[in-house]
Amino acid sequence: MSNEALTRRLFLQGTGTLAGSTLMRAGIPAFIAVSQAACSAKEEATAFENITNAEAREIIAIAARILPTTDTPGATEAGAVYFFDKALGSFLADTAGPARDMLAAFQSGIAGQFPGAEVFSDLGEADQDKYLKSVEETPFFQGFRFLTIAGVFGMAMHGGNRDDIGWKLVGMDGPPHAWVAPYGYYDAEYAAAQEQQNGE
Amino acid sequence: MANENQISYPLDEAVDFVIVGSGSAGGILAKELSTNGFSVVVIEQGPFRTAKDFTHDEISVLMFGELSSGNNDVHQQTFRNDESKEAELAQGQPPAWYAQTVGGSSVHFTANFWRFREVDFKERSLLGPISGTNFADWPISYGELEPYYSRVDWEIGVCGAPGPSDSFRSRPFPMPPMPxxxxxxxxxxxxxxxxxxxxxxxLAILSKPLNGRPACIHCGFCMGFGCEVNAKSSTLAAMIPAAMASGNCEIRAECAVFRVGTNAEGRADEVFYYDPDGNERSQKAKAVILSANGAETPRLLLNSANEQFPNGLANSSGFVGRNLMFNxxxxxxxxxxxxxxxxxxxxxxxxxxxxxxxxxxxxxxxxxxxxxxxxxxxxxxxxxxxxxxxxxxxxxxxxxxxxxxxxxxxxxxxxxxTSLAQDSNNITIDPTHKDNWGRPSIRLTYKDxxxxxxxxxxxxxxxxxxxxxxxxxxxxxxxxxxQSSGPHLLGTCRMGDDPDSSVVDKFHRSHDIPNLYICDGSSFVTSGRGQPTMTIMALAFRASEHIMAAARNNAI
Missing domain, CATH: 3.30.410 (Cholesterol Oxidase; domain 2)
Structure with missing residues (x-):
């Protein structure tokens, strides 16, 4: 299978359901179990299980440009790299090898553009952004963006979104996810107007 | 699994009904038939999840299709937008997208729950023909279906309030609309x-408790998710428990039907399926009801072709699979x-x-x-x-x-x-690909x-x-x-009075095989305005009355 075909299979296209053949063969319960193990591993701050430290540095660096740390936390603080680690050891395990090839291909263009640098994490932030801009339409980047978002905003049981950082970032309350009206500004305003009308 | 203590019927003794599919129609038919004393075996492709199995996990549910059995690597459906083209294997989401779980797509749907209006059933008469389409009236009216819409309101559970231009209703909503x-x-x-x-x-979600089920907790995880409190009015929550409690209904989950067999008299008498371990099994039946959805029902009919029915079961009209409508x-x-x-x-x-x-x-x-x-x-x-x-x-x-x-x-x-019914939008059998069970795959041809x-x-x-x-x-x-995919799978075994231009009669009995009934989205003649499940469920309640009457009169 070509890299392009593989990445098409691996990574999300549009808004549809993502590929997950390995996941389905393994079964969802197994997937959940692995994810829970990932969460435990994260809490213990153990070493990565399925990626090398060098790979982790690259993942952290790329993810940090997709959702950077600003005055609010980003992919680094959310622990997105732990999501990658566990995904590549479980439901994306059968694509781990080709994914490494794609990472290598991604890295191979760096030295030519930025003398003295060999890998992405060698670059300063401005050069990192410049390089990512040059590859942002590639399946590798699109897939990496998807996984970074999944690692920041997916449930913490999958290894990322630690302490619900992703949910807090966008202003989502919870869990336990159970609400009563009013929910937002406009329905609160509407309810107040109705109440006033009924009282008159 | 929720079916450990249920009745178990012998495979070689004919049950009154085998129902293929446990979703919006199949779940209702199972409940109605079994609680009225008929022996029923429901065969469902997906697992028997219950409320405690449902999560708020975007990754497994929305991204990896947990409730729809995963992506198209599993389903191997093919798509093309023109019948002259070779269909290609779809990437990611299957073109015919539906839930594989007991309760079917009523488990993961949004629960937007519009009734049709009177006009939906007779638009062809009102507007005239539309060239190049199979635009037609339904053989039933809104008035004939209305009592069953009301049954859905009260027995399945619908909240709301009448709109200014809604068609008439015989009973009020059982509960107020959501805040x-x-x-x-x-x-x-x-x-x-x-x-x-x-x-x-x-909405088919409870704003107040009903029939022993609790009200919505407003968690927000409705679209694509199962409801962890049973407030969403799926057939899993509203119908299946009564069917199981009847002692007359066996649900065989994770079993995939691949053929309906017919006997020398041209009657359906056996349903062949793969059990959870992949072994071939078959269940004898006095009558068969297909409620597998508007893509799987025609696939099964076409895959069941035999010497007696070389173009597939119930397909003398050639209308099986045609007129697919997504909305x-x-x-x-x-x-x-x-x-x-x-x-x-x-x-x-x-x-x-x-x-x-x-x-x-x-x-x-x-x-x-x-x-x-x-x-x-x-x-x-x-x-x-x-x-x-x-x-x-x-x-x-x-x-x-x-x-x-x-x-x-x-x-x-x-x-x-709306979607218009067209011959060129259809479900056929892919000549090359097979799904993970080994069944020849769905080939979907569609162009709005x-x-x-x-x-x-x-x-x-x-x-x-x-x-x-x-x-x-x-x-x-x-x-x-x-569109190249859709969750609304309508029109592919349309109902009608004329056996030359429809697959089932107005009571869902196939024109060709007297003990084969078809009731799901495939029965639709027109698409309505985008929210079909309420009408699928009303049709199922109505069909169940006619099927039971026919069975009691020895007329199946």
């Missing part, structure tokens, strides 16, 4: 400014100044049906409605993946700041429109009619006007393009 959300308020505000009437959304859709999104927090509670609380009826003055056929909902902004990962308007940054600090600020301030308006796309665009134009009138800071369109 209005900010998206509903803004739809109402903008629509009123433009002179469009708006109404509370009817056409359009979408506009917008951001507002203040937080809507639309991730909380159900998707839809207000709908606008001002353009429900077709109007020849528009220059094209079609009608529909607009609903207001968070859509992508219901859950944070899907929202971030979509990001903001086309052209905005999709990564980096600006992107992050945008999604951080606007997740709570974003909403969408969905245009839900120009009128359908025009109607969807018309609704999007109105949505943009409503956003503006409601004071949106920013609003944008999502392109209206021909």
């Amino acid at each position: 209005v959300k900010s998206s509903g308020v803004l739809l109402e505000k903008g629509s009123k400014a433009l002179g469009f009437e708006v109404q509370p959304a009817p 056409c859709h359009s979408l506009a999104s917008g951001d507002f100044e203040e937080p809507l927090n639309d991730y909380k509670s159900v998707q839809v609380t207000r709908i606008m049906h001002h353009f429900y009826d077709a109007d020849p003055a528009r220059g094209f056929y079609g009608g529909g409605g607009i609903d207001a909902r968070p859509l992508f902004a219901a859950t944070p990962a899907m929202y971030a993946i979509m990001g903001g308007p086309p052209g905005d940054p999709k990564w980096g600090a600006e992107f992050k700041n945008y999604i951080a600020h606007n997740f709570t301030r974003n909403m969408s308006m969905t245009g839900n429109a 009619h120009d009128d359908d796309l025009a109607m969807a665009t018309f609704l999007q134009d109105r949505a943009m006007e409503i956003f503006d009138a409601a004071g949106a800071k920013r609003a944008w369109r999502h392109p209206v393009t021909p």
Whole structure:
């Protein structure tokens, strides 16, 4: 299978359901179990299980440009790299090898553009952004963006979104996810107007 | 698994009914037949999940298709937009998208739950023919179906309030509509400014306890998710428990039917399936009901071709698989100044049906409605993946700041429109591919009619006007393009009085095989305006009465 075909299979296209053949063969319960193990591993701050430290540095660096740390936390603080680690050891395990090839291909263009640098994490932030801009339409980047978002905003049981950082970032309350009206500004305003009308 | 203590029927003794599929229609038929004393075996492809199995996990549910058995690697469906082309294996989501779980797609649907109106059943007579289509009247009227719509309201559980132009109802809603959300308020505000009437959304979710089930907790994880408190009115929550309690219903989950067998008299007498371990099994039956959905039902009929029925079962008309209708859709999104927090509670609380009826003055056929909902902004990962308007940054600090600020301030308006029945939109058997069970795959051919796309665009134009009138800071369109997949699978075994142009009669009995019934979205003659499940369920209640009467009169 070509890299392009593989990445098409691996990574999300549009808004549809993502590929997950390995996941389905393994079964969802197994997937959940692995994810829970990932969460435990994260809490213990153990070493990565399925990626090398060098790979982790690259993942952290790329993810940090997709959702950077600003005055609010980003992919680094959310622990997105732990999501990658566990995904590549479980439901994306059968694509781990080709994914490494794609990472290598991604890295191979760096030295030519930025003398003295060999890998992405060698670059300063401005050069990192410049390089990512040059590859942002590639399946590798699109897939990496998807996984970074999944690692920041997916449930913490999958290894990322630690302490619900992703949910807090966008202003989502919870869990336990159970609400009563009013929910937002406009329905609160509407309810107040109705109440006033009924009282008159 | 929820079926450990159920009755177990011998395979070689004919049960009264085998029902293929446990979804919106199959679940109702199973409950009605079994609680009235008939022996029933339900064969369902998916697992027997219950409420405790449902989560808020975007990754496994929305991204990896947990409830639909995964992506197209499993289903191996192929797609083409023209019958002259070779169909290609779809990537990601299967073209015919539905849930594989006991309760079917009623488990993961949004629960937007519109009745059809009187006009939906007789539009062909009112408007005349449309060239190149199979536009036709239904053989039944709204009045004939209305008592069963009311049964759905009260037995399945529907909340709402009558709209200004709804067709008549014989009973009131059993419970009030959901509390209005900010998206509903803004739809109402903008629509009123433009002179469009708006109404509370009817939903198949309980706003008050009903029939031993609790009210909604407004968690917001409805669209695509199963309900962990049984407030969503799936057949899993509302029908299957009674069927199981009858002691007459066996549900065989994770079993995939691959053929319906017929005997020398041309009657259906046996249903062949793969059990959870992949072994071939068969169940003898006095009668067979197919409720597998508008894609799987025609696949099964076509895959069951034999010497006696070389073109597939129930297919003397050639109409099995034809006239597939997805409903056409359009979408506009917008951001507002203040937080809507639309991730909380159900998707839809207000709908606008001002353009429900077709109007020849528009220059094209079609009608529909607009609903207001968070859509992508219901859950944070899907929202971030979509990001903001086309052209905005999709990564980096600006992107992050945008999604951080606007997740709570974003909403969408969905245009839900008609689809015309066409021969060229259909389900056939793929000549090459097989699914994970080894069954020849679904080949889906589909291209929206120009009128359908025009109607969807018309609704999007109105949505943009409503956003503006409601004071949106920013609003944008999502392109209206021909669809290549859909969860509404309608029309592929249409009902009708004429055996030459329909597959089942008005009581869902196949014209060709007297003890073979078909009841699901495939029975539809027209598509309605985008929310078919209420009508599928009403048809199932109605069909069950006729099937039981025929069985008691020894007339099947």
